[in-house]
Amino acid sequence: MFRQLKARFGSAIAMAVVGVLGVWLIAMVTLPQLQMIDYSFRPSLLPAEIGGPKDHWTLDNYVTLFNNEIHLAIFFKTLWSSVLVTLLTLCVSYPLAYFLAKVASPGQAALCLLLLVIPFWVNEILRTFAWFILLAYSGPLNELLLSMGLIERPIRYMSGDAGVLIGMVYAYILFMVFPLYNAIESLDGNQIRAARDLGAGSLRTHWRIVIPHAKPGIATGCIMTFMLAAGSYAVPALLGSPGSRWFTQIIYNWFFAGGDWNQGAAYAFMLLVLCIGFMSLVMRLFKVGLADIAK
Template identity: 60%
Template sequence: MSELFRRYGTGMTLTMLAGVAVWVLAMVVLPYFVMVEYSFHPNLTVVEMGGPKDHYTLENYAALFRGVDLLHWDFPDDFRVFLRTMWGASLVTFICLLVCYPVAFYLAKVATPERTAFLLLILVIPFWINEILRTFSWYILLAYSGPLNIVLKALGIIDAPVRWLSGSAGVLIGMTYAFLLFMMFPLYNALETLDRNQIEAARDLGAPTWRIHWRVVIPHAKPGIAVGCIMVFVLAASSYVVPALLGSPGTRWFTETIYSWFFEAQNWPLGSAYAFILLGLCVAFILLMMRLFRVGLTDIAK
């Protein structure tokens, strides 16, 4: 803060801070407060609001878990969608980590600077296109008569076209592609700071490749792994466009359920409660990653 005052002066710094404060309050804090207020009220008509039926309640939060029978493994539809979303977001995060780790290591420690710059540019260029257009391109690729099935059938890998868009496969593929860079860049930034001499020393001492990665590379990359997992999981769990375009009624995402309660059922209190349940789960995942990888906020900020 003192650096801002020194560089820009008192007047300019206060003006910038005031602008940021107004923006955060108007665009983030106040809408959240409104949703919090909605989430603790029953769904009433305009005439009933403020009347005897209008009172604070936890009914909207309890609605997600009502009817859950762990003994017989029976869940209501909304809770089933919630579990599917958490499992799907976790799987997308794991796939992104598996795909991005070797690529990030190659870019950071194996490739020449010129090749690294070229490959990073190749990775970034497709993301200059709007997310909806990129998702529609996957819709075309994964269609029943689309290019993917044509190529796989020509290579003899499949005998009949696969309906990628009738299950979870299309959603997982689309989300993995959409959020790859959010795993790639934190990993690359963390691995780039690793001293190559540590790898060479471990290799000279006879350590196999897998042990070098397990004992040297991965511990150093823990902040990058934590940040990548956090970003991919949160974005995947809160994604709406990809599951809406590439999914099917049987692969409904929790964000689609929230959307339907808000705009189709016009039940804003229940939609708000569901949104905050999803937010709470994302915060819990962030804390879990920080504890699992034993990193703090300062490590993540690096």
């Protein structure tokens, strides 16, 4: 990379670019992570005891998670719910992405993309608050359904997982739509026409032609959505109930309510391992490499 940059811009600029990139990667990404990992392997001590005889490496912080049934349950629930969010987002985004990429005229596609992007100019917290209002017990959604006679009494969306799922699908839809759109858009329209011409119906055409082609895009979208969902804090905090707590909320509590950074770091590190594990699993399932996703 350095050689290419040097050939293009001269050695001074090349060194500056590589230097800045290096400082950013080391000082802002790698070192803080290492610091957190270091925290997670040490007990929580009073400032006076740091560096003293009690300050030694230990696995206690990790053991805590496996001894606490509630935390462990929330950990796996977060995993399961994030998978559910990912699948729901995929189900919603695929038809949309296909429509944008292959059915809509260029003008329609541009308009739809704009309409999709505009809400994301609003802060995530505010958007989630908007859903909070929409989904409220006597909020507009319930009113609408009641007036249409579809339900007899209002639904408590936010007492179970439903509110969190709806909020997250909405919050991360773009991260799924764009990779899918890019992948489907690159499919030659004649492939679809050829499948139809050979007698295939819509379902088979999607299953045999469009989805296999869009696999890298599906994998990218799923990985991004899963990571964002698993690491989400605002949506479960606002739209969730005590019954639908997210693992991030426990991490938050360790850091700021419990003041135990070491314990919080251990929990956060477990979540990171979970996400990396999920990512490698998806990549293996879809038989795509990192290079495909970077596209």
